[in-house]
Structure formats: C-alpha cells, structure tokens
Amino acid sequence: MKFENVIIGNSSAAIGCVEAIREIDSYADILMVSADRQAYSKALIPYYLRGKIKLEGLIYRKEEFFERLNVETKFGIRVEKIDTNKKEIVLENGEIVGYKKLLIATGGKPFIPKIEGLNARDFFTFQTLEDVLRIKEAVEKAESAVILGAGIIGLMLAEALVERGLEVKVVELADRVLAPVLDKKTSEIVQRKFAEKGVEILLNNTILEVRRNEKKILKLRDGREIETDLLAIAVGVVPNAELAKNAGIKVNRGIVVNKRMETSVKDVYAAGDCVEIFDSIAKTSRPIPLWITAYMGGRIAGFNMSGIPRDLSFVTAMNSMHFFDYYIITAGLSNSEDGEVISRLEGENYRRFVLRDGKIVGFIIAGKVGRAGIFTRLMEEELEVSGFKDKLLNDNFGYVDIPEAIRWNLLKEKVKFGVVRDAWI
C-alpha cells in the first residue's frame, strides 16, 4: 500500500493539512493514521465537562468530512515506526504503508512531574476524551479535588469542577496563576474570581508526596498535608516526538521544523503540538501548543506537500481564555517588562501593551476583549504605533484611530499568503 500523502494524527494540524491539500489537489490520495479512535477537538474538553456541549459537540468537522474529502482513515491504530529511507511507516498491526510525503502531527502529552508515591492510577490528566470521561465518572463520587498547576488547562478544570459542586484546591509552583502569560494585575483579578467561587489557590507550592488511605493524602512543600478524593495534574504539555526521534528526525524540545514545516528529513513534515517552531516575536524556537498554531502549521505543511511552496510567516503565542465569564486575550510577550509598557486598568477592564522600538510585541486585554484581533494584526505587520499609542488603551480602539495613510494600506485587500491566489485560480 502506498499513498501520496500520509498524515499521522487526526487533530487540528492534521485537519488543517487535509483541507489545504484538498484546496489544491482533489485527487492526491491521503491516508490519515491516528491512535485516537475519532477526530475530535481536544480544546473543547473543558466545555464538555462543564456540560456546555454534548459529547457529539466535540466533533468539530461533520462526520462525512473524511468521506467527502476522500481521505482514507485508519483510526485507533498506533504507528510503530517510520522508516525514512524506504519512505514507509509501520503500523502496530504490522501493516506497512509507503508515502511520498509524510506529516507528523502526533500532538503533545501531559507532563507529569516526579512525585514520591505517585502511581498512574492516582491521578487524572485533562487532555483527551478518555481523560474527561474518566474524570466525569470520578466526579460523581468525589467531594473534593486538588489540581496541580494553575495554567489555562488547570484553571479551566478547576472552574468545571467547582461548578459541579466539588471543593477545589489548586496548587501552583509560581507566585501567581497563569504566570507565563499574564502580568501581576491580571493574575490577581483571576485569583480573585476563583476565590469568590470558593476555589483555594495555593501559590509557591507543590506536591511532594502522595499517600493513600480512603482518600489521597498530599504532602505539600510548605509542610501542609491535604486530603482529596480526586487529584488532577495539569502542569503543561510536552511534545510527543518519540516517533520522530526514533526515526532519526532532529528533535530538540519538539520536532525541529523550518518555516515550511519541513523536518530535518526530506519529504517529512511536522506540525502541531509535537513541534518546536520559531516564534516571530520572542525570536526563539520553542513548542507553542496552541490550536491556531497547529492548524496553520498543518495548513502550510499541506501546501508544501502539494508542491506549492509557502512559509508560515507569523507565529507567536496567542491565548484566548475565560474564567467565570471573565475574558482574557493575550499575545506575544504579553507579560514582559522589557520595553515600553503602557497599561490602563478600569474596574476589571484591563489593557496592557508592550512596545519595543515603537512596535507592539505583546498585549493583554482583559474584560472587554472585543476586536483584540486588530492588535495581533498590528503585531504581525510590525507597525510603528508610537504615534497613536495612547489610543491603544481605549476600549473601542479601531482602525479609525490609526492615521489615515497607514489605515488604508492595512484595510487594502491583501492576501498575505498570496501564492494561493496566483497559483491556482
């Protein structure tokens, strides 16, 4: 069996890749192999736990998607290894599939810190459908929960559990929540939101040891011991890059890719949470495990796999999050102190911009977040904003506040990834 395009994985990056290939080429055969039995949106898992959507709501492309796009699928099957010399992949059932172009989109996996006495069945992670189903079952019998890690995933889980009536504690190593993306002011607001709902957040702390009787007893770094029915670990996601590593593909923290999403081996591409990618703002390569990065990476890989060279021109960390209906959007070096920082706090509405050489390199918008995409655009265009920087802090900042000469240039129809238009209309 041989396919022109083989995709390992079936989440965001893989879907982006398929959609891109099919925009260009309706006949190239595509095979999608994944250990997951179904293609669903992992980002929706907190919403499912909260009951905001039903189980079928997790499926974000219609069921006939793969059929309609003529994609062969082998779901529920793990890929054992990749032979880049023979251009083959070996599946766990022994099947061998040849490829012309390969995309590795194996995603990420939860990072589990070393804790004394911790067994695999002691704790939950919160990343996959299996995880959430397990948690849902356990929640029925549980009264209390402890979550290690006050990142987006950990806090979303805390929100879901407290809504279900559990007594929730969050343990965080840093001195505030969401420390990698938020600044102190926003962290404080978020902490207050959680405190109001009765969630206890234990900062500057971590779990040292786990013991069990009826409940789990957690020994914390500050010497305290807390009891809990349910323990969840959400300290972060690390790239799932073993498959690539074993195949001799260059891996640092994640699979190393260039702007075209090519790995160190010819005809092998990678995208999504499994890669490390050059952050256009932070100017360094690192894993950016976010939905839109994965989708765009997959999409760009799809174009390149189909013979249309394209670069992923702008990548940076971008988060949209909300806790108890308090919305926060951040991008780039959102909490950096290095540069000119302008901010305005009014009630719970907060705006903070980090400027370097007159250009936006990061922002936090919280509360009224409408139209935050304009700032991502200004970042991407590397536009000099010092002339109107005071206006950035207005709640209703818009294109009208940008000097006319630049404004029309920004609003001009422009397809940044212009090759699409030129190449195939």
Next chain:
Amino acid sequence: MVISHTFTSVKFIFIPFRHKGMRIVVKPEVCMGCQICEIWCLVAHSMSKDILNAFLLEKPRPKSRIVVERNSSEYLILQCRNCEEPKCMFACISGALYRENGILKYNEEKCVSCLSCVMACPYGAVKFEDGKIVRCDLCNLDPVCVKVCPNKALEVVS
C-alpha cells in the same frame, strides 16, 4: 464546488471550501456615517423583521452585524470580508465557524464562546455582544446594508 485547471499542472481542482470571492466593501470617500446600514442590518437579523418591534420590543435585542467605528471626526464601516483564508475559521476550536457554498457561516449551537475568532480576526469584524458572537452572514449573498445605503457607499465585489 469549483472546478478549474491550474496553470502549472494538468490536475483538476476540486475546492469544496473555496469561496466565490464575494464580499462587501465600503468606499470611505462617499460614506457620510448615516448608520442606515447598521439600522437595517439589525432589522434584517431580528425575528420580526419590523423596525419598531426590532428596536423596542424584541428580547434579546437583535444585533447589527456591522462594525461602525467612530471618533470625533470620522466614521468607518467594517464588515466581515469573507476572507480567502479566514483566520477566524482556522482559529475556531469547535467548528462553529465554517464555510459553505463560498460563504463563511456561523453555527451558534456549536459555539462555546471561547473567543478564539475574536483573537484571530485581523479586522476586528467578529463582535462579541451579550456573551455571543455576532458576525456578518452576507445575508445569503444579498446584503441588506448594500441595498439601503443612500450614497451607494457600500458595494458587493467578487
């Protein structure tokens, strides 16, 4: 469905999500900021389709899809541009934003209000009002705003 040839190869192209390039553009030089487009957009997206009912009685109050920016001296009308490569759709984690017959559409039932689209839309054309996403649906390719504009400042281009 669009079927055409590429210049570079003999392969046929079948592009299920490709759009027809239709979008609404504003000619700022003739827009006088009367906001009539905004009013009729709101009516067109109301239950009753009646201007008085829409403004006075309907709950929840219908919402205009058009973004009107104002400052002391200027008006600027912005609509969804039905982008060729819609970042809002790429960012959407739930499949609520999708493309059908060339138009970007929004399925409210699937939406979880994560605001990834708000974060991604470079024009700020996705609005967030009363906990819900509000965006231009191009009125089934026959936009009301274009029809009612007294100055013909709005135009459909494809």
